Amino acid sequence: MMNRSLTIALGCLLPIVGWTQRPMIWVRADERAQIIERIEQHQNLRTYYCDFKKRVGEELDRHESDPAAYLRELPFDFAARETGKMAPLKTFNSFSGEENAQQDQMQLRLHAAIDCAVLYWLTREVRYARYAADILHAFIGGLLPVEPSFANSNGGWIYPNDHLREAREIGAQLPLIYDFIYDYLLEDGTVFDLGTGGEVKFNQEGAQTVFRTYARLAVEQGIIDCNWPILEMPSLLHNALALDDPVEREHYLQYVTRESTDHQDALPKIGAFYARHGGTWPESFNYAQHVSQNLTYVLTLFKHHDPSSRLLDQYPSFVAALPQARYFTYPDGEQTILFGDGHRPYHPLRDGLEMAYHLASQYQRSDLQKEFAALLMSEVENGGYARFELPRRSFGASIYREPVTLLWYEPEVNAPAGEYPLPVTDELPFAGITLQRNVSPTGDPRDALMYFVGGAAFVHGHASGMNMEVYGKGEVLGAKSGRSSYRSDVHENYYRLFASHNTVVVNGGSRGEGDWVNLGTETVKREVAEPAPGAAPVSTRHAFSTNSFLDTRGDEAEARQQRTVAMVRTSDTTGYYVDIYRSVSELPDQYHDYIYHNIGEQLALHSAPANATLPLTDTPERYAASAGQPWTNNRAFRNPGWHFFDEVRTAAAFPEDVVASFTTAAPDGTAVSMRVHLPGGEGRSYTTVMAPPSTESPAPYNNLPTPTLVVRKEGEAWDEPFIAVLEPGEAEVDSKLTVRRIGAGDAGAASCGIAVQRGSAATRQTQYILSLDGPDGHFVNAETDLDFRGRFAIVELDHDGQLKGIYIGQGQALTFRNTTVSFAAGVTGSAYIDVSASVPVIQSASPLRITTGGSTTDYQPEN
Numbered sequence: 046m047m048n049r050s051l052t053i054a055l056g057c058l059l060p061i062v063g064w065t066q067r068p069m070i071w072v073r074a075d076e077r078a079q080i081i082e083r084i085e086q087h088q089n090l091r092t093y094y095c096d097f098k099k100r101v102g103e104e105l106d107r108h109e110s111d112p113a114a115y116l117r118e119l120p121f122d123f124a125a126r127e128t129g130k131m132a133p134l135k136t137f138n139s140f141s142g143e144e145n146a147q148q149d150q151m152q153l154r155l156h157a158a159i160d161c162a163v164l165y166w167l168t169r170e171v172r173y174a175r176y177a178a179d180i181l182h183a184f185i186g187g188l189l190p191v192e193p194s195f196a197n198s199n200g201g202w203i204y205p206n207d208h209l210r211e212a213r214e215i216g217a218q219l220p221l222i223y224d225f226i227y228d229y230l231l232e233d234g235t236v237f238d239l240g241t242g243g244e245v246k247f248n249q250e251g252a253q254t255v256f257r258t259y260a261r262l263a264v265e266q267g268i269i270d271c272n273w274p275i276l277e278m279p280s281l282l283h284n285a286l287a288l289d290d291p292v293e294r295e296h297y298l299q300y301v302t303r304e305s306t307d308h309q310d311a312l313p314k315i316g317a318f319y320a321r322h323g324g325t326w327p328e329s330f331n332y333a334q335h336v337s338q339n340l341t342y343v344l345t346l347f348k349h350h351d352p353s354s355r356l357l358d359q360y361p362s363f364v365a366a367l368p369q370a371r372y373f374t375y376p377d378g379e380q381t382i383l384f385g386d387g388h389r390p391y392h393p394l395r396d397g398l399e400m401a402y403h404l405a406s407q408y409q410r411s412d413l414q415k416e417f418a419a420l421l422m423s424e425v426e427n428g429g430y431a432r433f434e435l436p437r438r439s440f441g442a443s444i445y446r447e448p449v450t451l452l453w454y455e456p457e458v459n460a461p462a463g464e465y466p467l468p469v470t471d472e473l474p475f476a477g478i479t480l481q482r483n484v485s486p487t488g489d490p491r492d493a494l495m496y497f498v499g500g501a502a503f504v505h506g507h508a509s510g511m512n513m514e515v516y517g518k519g520e521v522l523g524a525k526s527g528r529s530s531y532r533s534d535v536h537e538n539y540y541r542l543f544a545s546h547n548t549v550v551v552n553g554g555s556r557g558e559g560d561w562v563n564l565g566t567e568t569v570k571r572e573v574a575e576p577a578p579g580a581a582p583v584s585t586r587h588a589f590s591t592n593s594f595l596d597t598r599g600d601e602a603e604a605r606q607q608r609t610v611a612m613v614r615t616s617d618t619t620g621y622y623v624d625i626y627r628s629v630s631e632l633p634d635q636y637h638d639y640i641y642h643n644i645g646e647q648l649a650l651h652s653a654p655a656n657a658t659l660p661l662t663d664t665p666e667r668y669a670a671s672a673g674q675p676w677t678n679n680r681a682f683r684n685p686g687w688h689f690f691d692e693v694r695t696a697a698a699f700p701e702d703v704v705a706s707f708t709t710a711a712p713d714g715t716a717v718s719m720r721v722h723l724p725g726g727e728g729r730s731y732t733t734v735m736a737p738p739s740t741e742s743p744a745p746y747n748n749l750p751t752p753t754l755v756v757r758k759e760g761e762a763w764d765e766p767f768i769a770v771l772e773p774g775e776a777e778v779d780s781k782l783t784v785r786r787i788g789a790g791d792a793g794a795a796s797c798g799i800a801v802q803r804g805s806a807a808t809r810q811t812q813y814i815l816s817l818d819g820p821d822g823h824f825v826n827a828e829t830d831l832d833f834r835g836r837f838a839i840v841e842l843d844h845d846g847q848l849k850g851i852y853i854g855q856g857q858a859l860t861f862r863n864t865t866v867s868f869a870a871g872v873t874g875s876a877y878i879d880v881s882a883s884v885p886v887i888q889s890a891s892p893l894r895i896t897t898g899g900s901t902t903d904y905q906p907e908n
Contacts, residue, residue, distance in 0.1 A: 131186030162225035220287030329387030338397035376493035389741030419463030477569030508557025510548035517773020527740030542686030554601020556684035645709030648752035716776035
């Protein structure tokens, strides 16, 4: 139970005539009684409050025993001290080693001072105010003798070359201390001064100079049209609100709420940026999530500063985008899709979810309350999140806001954990990404399927071409390679370039050019997907998308490409992917390299169906030429990056069908395989390499070389595209899948057909998969008695060879033997027709006709 003396000490804070009414940053003065009541009434908050108080105890005791010794532990430059004055703080251009330890000491004092300032406001106990005031005075006295770096494009104050970092570590913290102990500073204002070695009056004018300077640095330093302005915004906002002159305060607040500058973006511009990119922040999730969290923080702060604020109504996408990474996780719920400089592991920003739930409550937005309550409870029930559990202190380039847990967070969240029935198809347009998932009826993530195709130019983007990732047996097996340390050779000349992606390189010349750090590419465009993003599927077992890409940066590729990827579920626990990649260059003597990385220990190539090991010879020079290209950091790169391939071995000019087998161990120790079935063709060679580690994959694969397959097609690869059937499974279970091409006769060179058979001789089932390069394509095959007009179709046969089902994606008509499915003249539609029973079962959004022998069925959708 809370100590009764605390309740008495909390009392009421009476405004003093002539004072600026403070606090006004995190909370208003009139919120104090309500916050105290919440602490007293809720056990979880009382426990947190007691732990919060206890944590500052050691710092308080050390400070009270010897203020001079305690303050001298801060990194002052005592050699530059003038007699009787405070020594300036040291300046830092390094953030490692001893310098980092000193920076941590500064952050420890600032965090503890903010905690004490909040505790003073709540309890009125002077010892908290004395600690906070002494720390604030020490920093103000140490900053004022130092010349801010306004001449530097990212100039700070004591971090003269890194305002972006200083704004978060130092600049944003000082105003919070001032705001909560304002009445103490004006009533008493006595602080310990290291310059005189005794008690002095708090330097009010100096404090205002510091706040004004940090506000100026935010407005006048740094770059725009990226995440920098959002990361600097809390410092600008805090320091603007710490200014006592209301006119000056409003002057700097306008750069948050209304007016952008050449160095700082304001909320209207940021809101337009979100809107222009489909309601999301156009960077990889590790950056985008923090941007949305910072903006959620800003909106929440404004709502407390001014209850009449309606900023959430103006900028709902800031908050709506916050859980986006959660909605783009793979079925295991622990990994997200990887693009650009992103990270694979999913790390929910729980304080962002807490702030969003609180903000929704403040606005009485029941829709957002429901969503974020369910997200929070999912973290509690499934993620091990303990609300109101005080974490250990941590330091780094972020603003300190732990006390808002006490001041803002809702004591109770009354909602069940969210189930999140995510759509089959989703999209991230700014990154050119189309994603499809198929969750198994078993509910086991190991039985789920999911892939994405995408690529584009954006800040922190990579020159990926038309990249693909695929998931199977609980792991992202076909993975983007990841990233390394910024500015390192392998990061700039491999991880950010085509060769680190599951893509096609044209003429060895595919590259990025222009846009962000000269890594720009065209955006991958979705031509069609079934189902469309957010729409219901026509089949629970099938889905596909077709995307296109122009590989035209530089002057060596000059290619157009198209990629069709389909998911086919064959049972509740099994399934496969079909990847059909078309590529053609305008240049003579063209060649195309299909690259596929798969985490694991081994990669073996066998001919099919003979299952004989493919003979390989060492070809160390095959991809070595790019190593000799010039490299200028963040400007010119060694494209396409494949000189990092090692153990290069090639089977040249092999026209037969091939199976590539990757083997890996799942986290639970089960051996998992990815078998890639590759129907053969003329002008093809097959190479195995060991690529650099897939750094964002689980251990040990984040540190092991990545087995990688490269298939080269001499000449065009449009009419004779790359075809790969990717089959995830258990390594100890032999594959029962066979894949062969079926020709399209005279119907058109760009038609592509394969027959996929699965099972033993007694149970074998067949799927004919037809992929054409547009909705008006035509496929005819006399051997199988197939005739199809459209883009994509699957015809399923049971073990007796009888028709079982027909899946059509953007088709006009399909005939198999004596059965024809057709849409109205001039209409393309998608449908799944189960014909295994006496009466066909049809799922279609469009009217269609089924003719079998002499029987005709007309189908009209209900809606």
